[in-house]
Each structure stands twice: as C-alpha cells, then as structure tokens.
Amino acid sequence: MNHLDNAFLLVGFLEIAMVIFMQWEVYIINIIKTFSISSYLIAILFLVVGFINHENFILILAALTALTRGWFIPFYLRKILRIDKWRARETSPLVGISSSILISLLITVVGYLLYSLTLSNYIKSNLGSIPIALMLQGMFLIISRSSTFTQLIGYLVMENAMYMFGYIFPELPFIVEAGIVLDLLGVVMISGAIIRLREDVVQSGTEDYKELKG
Amino acid sequence: MEYIYLLPIFFSGLGSLLCILPFLKFEEDISVIVAFGALFSSIYILYLPNFTTDFFYIDGLSKIFLVMTSTVYVAAVIFSIYYIEHIQNKLFQSHFYFFLLNTFVLTMLFTVILNNLGVVWVAVEATTVTSALLISTENDEATIEATWRYVIIVSAGLIISLIAIIFIYSSFQTLSFADLLKLYPKLSPSLERITYFGGVLGIIGFGTKAGIFPMHTWLPDAHGKAPSPISAVFSAVLLPVALFAIERILQAIPNDGVKVFAFTLGLLSIALAAFMSFNQVYYKRMFAYSSIDNMGIALIGLSLGGYAFVGSVLIILAHAFAKSATFFLTGNVLINYESWKIDDVKGISKTLPATGYSLFFGSLAVTGTPPFGTFLGELLILIAIFNTYGIVITLLTGFLLAAAFIGINFQTLRMVFSEPILEKRKENLIVIVPIISLLLALSVTFASPFIYNILFNGVWK
Numbered sequence: 001m002n003h004l005d006n007a008f009l010l011v012g013f014l015e016i017a018m019v020i021f022m023q024w025e026v027y028i029i030n031i032i033k034t035f036s037i038s039s040y041l042i043a044i045l046f047l048v049v050g051f052i053n054h055e056n057f058i059l060i061l062a063a064l065t066a067l068t069r070g071w072f073i074p075f076y077l078r079k080i081l082r083i084d085k086w087r088a089r090e091t092s093p094l095v096g097i098s099s100s101i102l103i104s105l106l107i108t109v110v111g112y113l114l115y116s117l118t119l120s121n122y123i124k125s126n127l128g129s130i131p132i133a134l135m136l137q138g139m140f141l142i143i144s145r146s147s148t149f150t151q152l153i154g155y156l157v158m159e160n161a162m163y164m165f166g167y168i169f170p171e172l173p174f175i176v177e178a179g180i181v182l183d184l185l186g187v188v189m190i191s192g193a194i195i196r197l198r199e200d201v202v203q204s205g206t207e208d209y210k211e212l213k214g
Numbered sequence: 215m216e217y218i219y220l221l222p223i224f225f226s227g228l229g230s231l232l233c234i235l236p237f238l239k240f241e242e243d244i245s246v247i248v249a250f251g252a253l254f255s256s257i258y259i260l261y262l263p264n265f266t267t268d269f270f271y272i273d274g275l276s277k278i279f280l281v282m283t284s285t286v287y288v289a290a291v292i293f294s295i296y297y298i299e300h301i302q303n304k305l306f307q308s309h310f311y312f313f314l315l316n317t318f319v320l321t322m323l324f325t326v327i328l329n330n331l332g333v334v335w336v337a338v339e340a341t342t343v344t345s346a347l348l349i350s351t352e353n354d355e356a357t358i359e360a361t362w363r364y365v366i367i368v369s370a371g372l373i374i375s376l377i378a379i380i381f382i383y384s385s386f387q388t389l390s391f392a393d394l395l396k397l398y399p400k401l402s403p404s405l406e407r408i409t410y411f412g413g414v415l416g417i418i419g420f421g422t423k424a425g426i427f428p429m430h431t432w433l434p435d436a437h438g439k440a441p442s443p444i445s446a447v448f449s450a451v452l453l454p455v456a457l458f459a460i461e462r463i464l465q466a467i468p469n470d471g472v473k474v475f476a477f478t479l480g481l482l483s484i485a486l487a488a489f490m491s492f493n494q495v496y497y498k499r500m501f502a503y504s505s506i507d508n509m510g511i512a513l514i515g516l517s518l519g520g521y522a523f524v525g526s527v528l529i530i531l532a533h534a535f536a537k538s539a540t541f542f543l544t545g546n547v548l549i550n551y552e553s554w555k556i557d558d559v560k561g562i563s564k565t566l567p568a569t570g571y572s573l574f575f576g577s578l579a580v581t582g583t584p585p586f587g588t589f590l591g592e593l594l595i596l597i598a599i600f601n602t603y604g605i606v607i608t609l610l611t612g613f614l615l616a617a618a619f620i621g622i623n624f625q626t627l628r629m630v631f632s633e634p635i636l637e638k639r640k641e642n643l644i645v646i647v648p649i650i651s652l653l654l655a656l657s658v659t660f661a662s663p664f665i666y667n668i669l670f671n672g673v674w675k
Contacts, residue, residue, distance in 0.1 A: 118411065135373070142370055151366050158373045165377065169384040172332055176389065179336030180376070186343035187369050194365065197305070197350060197358050211356045211554065212363075212435045214493060 004049060005127060008167050011045045012130030014038075015164070016108055019137040019157055023100040028081055028149045032074050035153050039069035042163055049167065057171060064181055065163065073156065073188050077149060080192050095144035103144075107136045128168050134161035148195045152188070159184055219265050219272055221255035222280050223323045226287070229316035233309050241309040245291045245316060252323065253284035264672040271329035271391050274668040275527070279326040279458055282531055285654065286450045286538045287319045289647050293542045294443040296644040298351070300549045301441065305353040318344040318447065322455045331389040331466070332379050334459050335372070338423060341452060342368050349440040360435035367432040368423055375419020378463070381412030394466035406469070413472035416463040417479060423456035425506045426513060427483040434490075437502035438554075442545025445498060446538035449505040454530045457509060461516050468519075476517035481607075483510030484614045491621030496554045498544050500625055501537070504580050507618045508533045508588070514611070515595040518602055524666055525594030531665070532587025532658040536579035539651035542644075543573045547629075550639060556625055561634025568645045570630045572652060577626035579655045581619040587658025 018038045022031045043066035050058035095103065111133025119128055138161060141154030162180075171177065229248030233241040259280060265272040291312070298304065298311060321344050325337040342365060350361040383389050385405040386397050401409065422429035433453075437445045464476060487507035494500035508529060515526030546569050551559045563570035579586040592615060600608040658665070668674055 119408070135377075139370060142366060148362060151362075155366060155369050155373070158370060162373055162376050162380075165380050169380050170387070172380065172383055173330075173389065176330070176332030176336060176379070179333060180339075183336055183339040183343065186340065187365065190343050190346045191362075191365055193347065194350070194358060194362050197353070198362065209356045209359055211438065211496060211499075212360060214434075214490065214495065214499070 004052060007045060007048060008127055008164075009130070011041050012127070012134070012164065014041060015134055015160070016130070016137065019134065019141065020101060020104045022141060022150075022153065022157075023104045023137075023144070024097045026097075028147060029078065031150060031153055032077050032081070035156060036070055036074035038157075039074075039160060040066060042160055043070055045167070046163075057174060060174075061166070061171070061177060064177075068181055068185060069156065069160065072185075076188060076192060077152070080195055081149065083196070100140075100144055103140060104137060107140055108133045111136050128165075131161045131164040131168070134158075134164065137161075148191070148198060152191045152195075155187070156184075216265060216267070216270075218255070218262065219259060219270065219327065222252040222259070222284055223320055223327070225249075225251035225255065226316050226320040226323055230313055230320060233313035233316055236307075236309055238309070241312040242291075242295045245312045246288075246295075248316065249284070249288040249291045249319075252319070253281070253288050256280040256284040260668060260674040262673070266329065266392050268390065269329055269333075270327050272327050274670065274672045275458070275461065276326045277668055277672075278527060278531065278665065279455070280323060282454070282534045283319065283322050283326070283451045286447060286534055286651075289538055289542070289651055290443040290447045291315065293446070293545070293644060293647050294441075296642065297441060297443055297545050297549075301352055303353045305347070305351050311348070311351060314344060314348050315444075315447075318348060319451075320344075322451055325455050326458055329391050331382060331391060331394070331459075331462060333389075334462065335376060335379050338375075338420065338456060338459055339369070339372050341423075341455065342372070345444075345448070345452065348444045349436050351441045351444065352439070357439045360432075360439040364432045364436040367429065371419055371422025371429045373419070374422070375416050375459075378412040378414075378416030378419055381408050381415070382463075382466070385409045385412065391462055391466060398467060409467050410469050410471050413463055413467040413469055414475050416467075417460055417472070417476050420456050420459040420463070421479060421513070424453045424460065424509050424513070425456075425483070426479050426509060427486050427506070428479075430483065430486070430506055433506060434499045434502040437505065437541075438496055438499035442498075442541050442548065445502075445544075446541035449502070449541060450534035450538040453505055453509050454512070454534060457512055457516065457526075457530065460513065464516055464519075473517045473519075477514055477603075480510045480513035480517065481611060481614070483507070483513065484611065484618065486510075488614045488617035488621065491618050491625070494621075494625065495556060497547070497556050497559065497625070497629065498541070498554060500556070500622060501540055501544065501577075501580070504618065504622050505533075505537060507615070508537070508580065511582075511592060511595060511611075511615065514599065515591070518595065518598040520598065522595045522598030524662070524669060525591040525598070527591075527665060527669060528587045528594070528658055528662055529582075529591035532591065532655045533580060535651045535658070536576055536586060536588065536655035539648035539655070540573065540576035540580055542648040542651070543569050543576060546642070546645065547573070551636065556629055558635075559629045560632040561636070562630045564634040565636045565639055566641055566645075567638075568641045568649070572645065572648050574626060574630045575652055576648065577623050579652060581622050582615060583619075585659050586655050587662070588655070590659050590662060 046062035138157030
C-alpha cells in the first residue's frame with residue numbers, strides 16, 4: 001500500500017467518524033460545519049493526489065470540491081438556517097441517538113462485508129469499502145432524521161462518498177464531472193427553496209399527512 | 215443538416231427563455247407555439263435517418279421518445295392554460311410556471327438524444343431540479359412535503375445509478391453508448407462481473423426515477439399532489455425517460471443476470487401496484503399506482519428484448535397518451551367536485567358526461583384493455599414471458615395485471631356511474647384535449663407496424 005492509499009484510508013476513516021458524529025448531533029449548525037470540514041478534507045486529498053500524480057484535471061476537481069461542497073453549500077445552508085432560527089435544533093429524530101450510533105457502527109461493518117463479498121475480488125484496490133460504508137451512512141442519515149436540513153446533508157454525504165470512489169476508479173470525463181457539480185448545486189438550491197417554503201406551512205417535525213399515505 | 219435533430223430542444227429552450235422574461239406577457243401563447251414547434255420537428259425527424267456523433271445518438275427509440283414527449287408537451291401546455299386559472303394559492307406567477315414547464319420538457323428531450331451515458335445521468339438528474347417546484351405549484355402543506363420527498367428520494371436513488379456509471383466507465387474506459395454496444399463482447403470475465411454490478415445498480419438508481427419497486431415511494435405522493443397537467447407529464451413522459459436510461463444500460467450490458475434482476479423488479483412493481491390499487495382513497499394517487507403497474511410491465515418487456523421490447527414501447531406510448539388524458543380529466547374532476555377523494559366524487563357521467571365517459575375509457579386504456587395499445591403491448595410481453603420463464607410466471611404476471619385492472623377500474627366505475635351528487639354542468643371545451651389523447655392511445659395499436667419499422671429500421675415507412 002503506497003502513501004496515497006494510506007492518506008485515502010485516513011481521510012476515509014475521518015469521514016466515517018464525522019458522519020457518526022452527525023448521527024447523534026442535534027444542532028443543525030454543527031452538522032453543516034462537520035459536512036463542510038469533511039468536504040474540505042476530500043478536497044485536500046484530491047489536491048495531494050493531483051500534485052503527486054501531476055494531474056491538472058484532479059487539481060481542478062479538488063478546487064471545485066472545496067468551492068462548492070466545502071464553502072458555498074454550507075454557506076448557503078447556514079444562510080437559510082439564520083432565517084429559520086427555530087430549525088437550529090432537531091427535536092424529534094425518527095431514530096433515537098443511542099440507536100443511531102449503534103446502527104451507524106453496524107452500517108460500517110455491513111459496508112465492509114458487502115464490499116468484501118461482492119466487489120473486492122474484481123477490483124484490485126481494497127479501499128472500496130470506505131465509500132460504500134460512507135454512502136450507506138448518508139442513506140441512514142436521510143432515513144433516520146425528519147429535519148430537511150439533515151436529510152439534505154445525508155444526500156450530500158452520499159455525493160461525497162461518490163467522489164471518493166473517484167480515487168479507486170478512473171475519474172469520469174470532465175463534462176460528466178462538471179454536470180454532476182451543476183446538478184448538485186441545482187439540487188441544493190431547489191432544496192433551499194423548498195426548506196423556505198416549508199417554513200411557512202410546517203412548524204415542527206414530520207406531520208401526519210393523510211393525503212400522502214397508502 | 216444535423217441541426218434539424220436539435221430542433222425539438224431548440225423550441226423548448228426558446229420557450230423557456232422567452233417565458234422567464236416577466237415583461238413579455240404572452241407566456242401561454244409562446245408555450246403553445248414552441249410546443250407545436252417541438253412536435254412538428256419531432257415528427258419530421260421520424261423521416262430522417264439515424265444520427266450519431268460523439269455527443270448525440272438518435273436511433274428509432276430516441277425518435278419515438280421525441281414524438282411522445284412533444285405530443286404530451288403540447289397537450290400539457292394547452293391544458294395548463296385552463297387548469298392554472300383555477301389554482302387558488304399559486305406558488306408563483308404564470309410566466310414562471312411556463313418557464314419551468316418548458317425547461318422540464320427541454321431536459322427530457324435532451325436526455326433521449328444523448329450518446330454519453332454519464333451525460334444521460336446528468337440530464338436525468340436535471341429533470342429533478344427543473345420539475346421539483348412544479349409539484350408544489352398549489353402551495354399547501356402536503357404538496358410541499360410531497361415535493362421534498364420527491365427531491366430527496368429521487369436524488370439519493372440517482373446517486374446509486376452514478377455508481378453504475380463509474381463501474382461502466384472503469385470497465386469500458388468510455389461512456390459513449392455507440393462504443394459500449396461494440397465493446398461488451400470483448401470484456402474480460404472480471405470486468406464483465408463489475409459491469410454486472412453496474413447494470414444492477416443502474417436499474418435500481420434509474421428505477422427510482424421510473425417509479426420501480428423498491429424506490430417508488432415518492433411517486434404516489436408527487437403524482438397525487440402535483441397539478442394535473444404536471445402529474446400528466448410526470449406519468450406520461452418522465453417515468454418513461456428514466457426507463458429509456460435503463461434500456462440504454464440493458465442494451466450496453468446484455469448480461470443475463472442483469473436482465474433477470476430487471477425482470478424481478480418489474481414483477482414486484484406490478485405486484486405492489488395490484489395490491490395498492492384496491493385500498494386507495496384518493497383518485498390521483500390510485501392512477502399513480504397504475505403508472506407503477508405500467509412501468510413495471512414495460513421494464514419486464516425491456517428485460518426480455520425482441521418482440522417484448524416492441525411490446526414495451528407500445529405500452530410506453532399508449533400509456534403516455536392515455537395516462538396524460540386520465541390526469542387531465544382528474545384535473546377537471548377536481549375543479550368541479552373540489553375534492554381529491556374517491557368517495558366524494560359520484561356520478562361524473564351524469565354531471566360531466568364527456569369527462570365521465572372519457573375517464574372511464576382512460577381507466578380502461580391504462581389498465582391494458584383491448585383495443586388500446588397497452589393491451590397489444592401486454593400481450594406481446596406475456597407471450598415472451600411464457601417463452602422465457604414458462605407457464606407459472608406467465609400466469610402470475612397475468613394474475614397481477616388482472617388484479618390491477620379490477621382494482622383501478624372498480625374504483626373508476628364507482629366515480630363515473632354512481633348516483634350523481636351534483637347537478638349536470640356545462641363541459642369546458644378543454645375536454646377535447648384528453649379525448650384526442652385517448653384517440654392517440656387507441657391509434658398506437660394500428661400504428662404498431664410503423665413503430666416496429668422505426669425501432670428496427672430507424673425510419674417511418
């Protein structure tokens with residue numbers, strides 16, 4: 001295993017630790033800050049990979065990651081949060097804190113097992129379990145929380161996990177990567193608009209919508 | 215010459231640009247003109263040969279999707295002019311609604327002409343961004359909740375298909391669909407295994423957008439709460455466009471395991487729709503489950519290939535016309551009865567005869583009744599299932615289709631032919647739009663030889 005693989009492992013474990021922190025954190029602002037830090041970490045990893053391998057394309061991706069996921073998206077979410085002050089703390093997560101932590105740890109193990117049983121024989125690198133575990137964690141964040149902010153962060157964690165796959169597999173063509181970033185920004189902007197709309201009509205947690213049942 | 219192929223997206227793009235300008239007050243007229251422009255240019259493309267460049271791949275299937283999307287586009291724009299007048303608490307102004315509608319159609323037209331699978335993913339995800347706010351046009355609590363569920367579930371699902379794209383790219387070193395078709399037979403066994411996982415994840419991911427089990431949960435919420443013209447476009451075009459992406463994956467990775475997986479998810483989708491159609495309280499939600507039913511059987515046809523593939527295309531086409539008509543009609547029912555509930559709607563055939571009878575025929579069409587195109591499509595697919603999987607699976611599929619048929623039509627009959635609770639009302643002339651759509655669903659059966667020619671020879675003959 002070379003130094004870059006070790007760096008990837010380190011960043012990967014830190015990413016997983018940060019998502020587990022998000023699972024039990026109830027203050028939305030801290031979750032947004034943690035997401036920002038996790039995105040910067042991925043940007044730094046790609047920056048190092050780009051420098052060492054002399055790949056300008058990866059350097060551009062690192063810059064894009066820092067700019068969009070590290071700075072802009074957290075900045076935008078914090079701006080909305082400042083307007084909707086009552087959303088600062090999630091009072092009614094669908095899964096309790098202790099159960100969330102336990103399930104998160106289990107998900108990490110499941111991610112590793114899933115990778116070992118399916119892909120590890122066909123992919124030379126054995127690092128693939130990290131993005132898979134991270135992606136499952138993001139999914140769990142969406143399922144376990146009722147706050148729109150946390151669910152959106154869950155989606156963004158899944159997106160970051162996708163980005164980490166880029167280390168193991170060849171980078172997608174630039175037009176696709178650029179399109180993914182544009183879509184990501186589009187989803188975040190639309191989500192921001194919906195969060196603002198929800199402010200007017202939903203005051204707390206998940207309502208019991210009869211029209212959305214069955 | 216090649217620019218002619220881009221005319222449909224040019225027209226919808228032009229419509230978007232002109233509608234976003236608030237000082238232009240003709241957004242409705244502009245939208246109708248550009249929608250007809252997109253339709254006529256799509257029909258013209260049917261007569262042109264297939265077209266491939268590094269960026270575009272336009273074959274018979276793309277051409278059929280262009281015509282289908284443009285036809286529903288025209289109907290939805292015309293019906294929207296009538297429908298949005300009746301929305302009390304509109305989220306945004308009319309020009310912004312038409313801007314979003316034109317942009318939404320633009321992204322769908324764009325998706326079906328692309329050569330690069332990665333860009334197809336980008337375009338499918340872009341349909342989420344452009345369509346989300348349209349769901350919440352009616353601006354109430356449940357509508358906004360439905361919009362949020364749509365955005366988060368579909369976006370998370372599409373991340374799964376992004377893994378598929380990464381796996382496919384790592385195996386083939388290209389995402390060009392034209393190249394993928396040639397490269398699959400040359401893959402080594404280990405790479406073939408990775409593409410297998412790619413195929414499976416692609417079906418789950420894009421299946422989220424197509425309303426395929428198990429990631430279908432957003433669909434009844436969004437279809438049930440969106441304005442009727444938007445529900446029509448969602449059901450008639452957006453779901454098939456996602457199936458189009460799945461078909462591209464199935465063509466690029468003709469792996470037996472991937473096909474069986476697609477077949478299984480299709481069958482489970484039909485089973486879900488069959489069971490859920492019996493206990494629905496809201497009529498738009500019930501027709502949303504009918505969309506899951508149709509997408510399920512269409513996915514089965516795509517997984518089997520050959521004449522079942524033709525059957526799928528017939529279902530997709532006939533369903534597009536019939537389901538858009540059905541959703542337009544439910545919009546008219548909602549305006550007149552002011553309730554979403556099946557129990558609150560009685561005797562439509564006496565109160566609004568044209569709407570009532572059209573809704574009855576629409577319901578028959580979307581559940582695969584002869585002589586509508588959906589019936590012929592289902593018949594072709596059932597024959598293919600029998601040839602591939604034997605009598606038991608064929609009977610099971612037939613039973614589930616029959617259950618969905620009974621569940622949906624029983625509820626529709628209750629609404630249409632029961633004792634009326636309202637006096638007879640004058641029908642709005644707009645009801646012609648769904649009636650024409652239903653006639654188109656009927657004509658799919660008779661156009662099937664031409665559709666076959668377009669699919670396999672690339673041109674209308």
